[in-house]
Amino acid sequence: MRAGFLAGVLLLAGGYTWLAFAELAWLSSAGRLGPAFFPRIIGVALMVLCAWSLGAELAGGARERPSVHWRAAAALALLSGLFVAALEPLGGLLAMAAYLAAALAYFNRRRHWQNALLAVLLPLAIYLLFRVWLGASVPRGPLGF
Amino acid sequence: MTLSKWAAALGLAAAALAAAPASAQPYPSKRLDWTIAFGPGGGNDIMSRTLISILEKYKLYPENIVAENRPGGSGAKGWGYVFAQKGNPYHITSTSGSFITTPLQANTPWQPGSFTPVALLAADDMLLVVNKNSQAKTLQEFIAAAKAKPPSIGGIGAVNIDFIVPKLVSEKAGFTFSYVSFNKQGELITALLSGALDAAMSNPGEVLGLLQSGDMRALAFSGKSTPAALGKVPTFGELGYEIGISLPRGLVLPPDVPKEAQEWWIGTMKKVVATPEWKAYIDKQLLTEHVLYGEEFRAFLQKTQGVFGDILKKSGAIK
Amino acid sequence: MDLFANLLLGFSVAVSPLNLVYLFAGVMIGMVVGIIPGFGPSAALAILLPVTFGMNPASAVIMLAAIYYGSQYGGTITSILLNTPGESSSVASTFDGYPLAQQGRAGPALVMQAVASFVGGTLGVVLITLLAPPFALLARSFGPPEFFLLVVMGLSTLVVMIGGHWRLGLISALIGFALGTVGVDLETGNSRFTFGSAELIGGIDFIPVAIGLFGLGELYYALYSGLHVSGSGGIVQYQKERRFWPTRRDYAESNGALARGSLLGFVVGVLPGAGATVASLMSYSIEKSVSRTPQKFGKGAMAGLVGPESANNAASSGAMVPLLTLGIPGSASTAVLLAAFVLWGLTPGPLLMAQKPEFAWGLIASMYLGNMALLALNIFAIPLFVQMIKLPYRLLAPAVILVCTIGTYSVNGSIVETWLMFGAGLAGFFMKLHGFSPAALVLALVLGPLAEQSLRQSLTISRGSLAIFVDRPVSLAILCLTLALVAAGIWAHLSRRAPPQD
Secondary structure: OHHHHHHHHHHHHHHHHHHHHHOOOOEOOOOOEOOOHHHHHHHHHHHHHHHHHHHHHHHHOOOOOOOOOHHHHHHHHHHHHHHHHHHHHHOHHHHHHHHHHHHHHHHOOOOHHHHHHHHHHHHHHHHHHHHHHOOOOOOOOOOOO | OOOHHHHHHHHHHHHHHHOOOOOOOOOOOOOEEEEEOOOOOOHHHHHHHHHHHHHHHOOOOOOOEEEEEOOOHHHHHHHHHHHOOOOOOOEEEEOOOHHHHHHHHOOOOOOHHHOEEEEEEEEEOOEEEEEOOOOOOOHHHHHHHHHHOOOEEEEEOOOOHHHHHHHHHHHHHOOOOEEEEEOOHHHHHHHHHOOOOOEEEEOHHHHHHHHHOOOEEEEEEOOOOOOHHHOOOOEOOOOOOOOOOOEEEEEEEOOOOOHHHHHHHHHHHHHHOOOHHHHHHHHHHOOEEEEEEHHHHHHHHHHHHHHHHHHHHHHOOOO | OHHHHHHHHHHHHHOOHHHHHHHHHHHHHHHHHHHOOOOOHHHHHHHHHHHHOOOOHHHHHHHHHHHHHHHHHHHHHHHHHHOOOOOHHHOHHHHHHHHHHHOOOHHHHHHHHHHHHHHHHHHHHHHHHHHHHHHHHHHHOOOHHHHHHHHHHHHHOHHHHOOOOHHHHHHHHHHHHHHHOOEEOOOOOOEEOOOOOHHHOOOOOHHHHHHHHHHHHHHHHHHHOOOOOOOOOOOOOHHHOOOOOOOHHHHHHHHHHHHHHHHHHHHHHHOOOOHHHHHHHHHHHHHHHHOOOHHHOOOOOHHHHHHHHHHHHHHHHHOHHHHHHOOOOOOHHHHHHHHHHHHOOOOOOOOHHHHOHHHHHHHHHHHHHHHHHHHHHHHHHHHHHHHHOOOOHHHHHHHHHHHHHHHHHHHHOOHHHHHHHHHHHHHHHHHHHOOOOHHHHHHHHHHHHHHHHHHHHHHHHOOOOOOHHHHOHHHHHHHHHHHHHHHHHHHHHHHHHOOOOO
């Protein structure tokens, strides 16, 4: 698991470092530190450290077992991702209600009345707080709310 | 609950969005959607809301006007939204400096010239200021000193008029300088006060108090004429260094709107700029009154962006 | 005697019934705005600005300033209860505040944060009252070289932040530095890692990253470790709950942290560009390094909560010094206040306090009252907030994600930043799971860009010469101070390691 995360960071760091070398200048036109100066140092250091840690991790060979509850965490992560994706197409209010209904149906099972009430009232309260009272921006859907 | 009015306005905006595009009725006969491409409280927002309150007070626009802040991406989001309303004369937006600079820095589908121009109303012009301890009392003395030893001049951002103005002057006068770019006004001003910088470019409104107290001295102003509150500061033009460009505070409609809508807005803006409320806004914000209508405004936008593009490409800021 | 006359004038303005109403409205709005993750004081001030147009400037500034410092009180509440910072300046309060809540000490933690906020805020106002002119001199002697050295001092505290696993901690910090380089390069104007997107021109904002890393990451982690089905199913297991008020030991442990945090916060707050976030992160590191029990930090040390809390409130008071005495904004919120001054027809600058004493001193006097009102409001509201963490996770987790997401979106109306928050949430989960240091990441993200910018500004001014850091008296002083601190740290480290002689 940790090895996988480190490998992911290593990959991103590789992309970052490549861009820093390929697209940006080490020194500015006046001969001072350029836009790539720090990114190249950061990128190389990050890659070295990640590779080192990854090596240590693989050599150690300790395999952790994922927690038995990983499904709950994954479900919440998936639902929150879908929520963000639905914000602009559905509009803030509908997306909130749909997300909350789905999340409560998964986590707060068999309490249908409680869930339905929460899925209507909480989004409405948050919508009123942000949009009406604070006048802040909440994504607006095709129906205008 | 002082915000409830706001909320009502936002509700109306929702209805406006749902409304169908223009038909054969005479212009204007529908609700106007006014995009502010920045958040509340900034210069662009304040100008838009001033204009709307004038339009409402003098009943110049017969229907409702709904203002909506659509901030994001240094204006790219709001202006992109208006750009996408091609041919719809019931959308309008106000411009500011990023209208020129954002398309130079990012891949926006629009350019300043792609919109239907209504009017340039005012310009953000820049003041060259020095610390009170500086040897230079006038621009001529500053330039003479600069030729002997290249000065450091501070400003906000590298892709900004703060860099363009001293660059134009230095090319004409024949000196070089180090441009020191800052993120925020506070850091720039303290850098000048601390004596780290030789000079700085600033909006007059941001340093007026420090000029009055004598902590700073203004050497020259980049606009056509100096705002009264600054006293006897000469313009660069008067001293022989014509600048000719500035950041545009104006109004534009989406591309390809009917000619009559553009004419209607030009006529209306001529009335707006004559109101005492508008004059008060210009005075308070220390803007320069700089009015151009229609195609002249488009030409101004294109010229300004051309100068920006040339200088910034030469300096390597943009590709 | 002048001082008394001024203060008297100030109080005569501040205690007029109408201004008291505005003051209380301000502190209430500030609390609410502070509690909401993402949506911060600068956005609230900007939105309320038009409302103040018809008001008397003194009343208007009393209300707006109350929103500003009130939000510093509110921001910590969710940091402690949910590990979700309400404001960027309350990130440091999550480090020990949340562990305290998990141990069933949410009540004492919230009371202590209110006390710390009050002490920091009030001490800040006292310093403004007595010593605004000398502090204004300090503010105006700060150019890029001084600023760079200050940030380096802040960055040196990364060593403390990195924690047990140095390689993973360093990787975390480097990720923070890397994220900090996204956006338009300040000096050359070149776009770095923006992929042509206009949304990324301005760089990666700290708020969505902090909310994701700490708030969302913690929720995912809590579910992963099965908290939603174990015991009461909430953050606090009921049987662990203890008394509401702080103990005498809590106060004793916090005295030093209160004093250090307030002073540090005020000084950093006075300097334009640094602000409450930097002050609170620096304070946390300092508390950890001076503590006799640094191993307790991150596991519920009261000093680790009290230090940053007093620092961020003192910093918001300190930010009033350059605003009132020089007309210079030190932060996003004070920039909105400055714009408001102009709209009300005032000319901010060194002459403001002399020309409009009732305005400036009315504001200062109102800050004494506002801090008292906030302390009372907090103590009164804390028992209500504590109920929040008794909700079981199966209800709390979906609801918190709802508020965080909408709160993040509302800051700039940006879906890109909302995705960023979500991504940071996933990253935060894995970082917590695998022993990385999210704290080091945010510290690097905040300080990295400041360090790079001020270093390159300094070198541009000096045309490449490093002498600029020793030629200027203030920067030389900071340099000596930093070296002394480092030397003291090494010496302390060595003497601790040395085997006992007798």
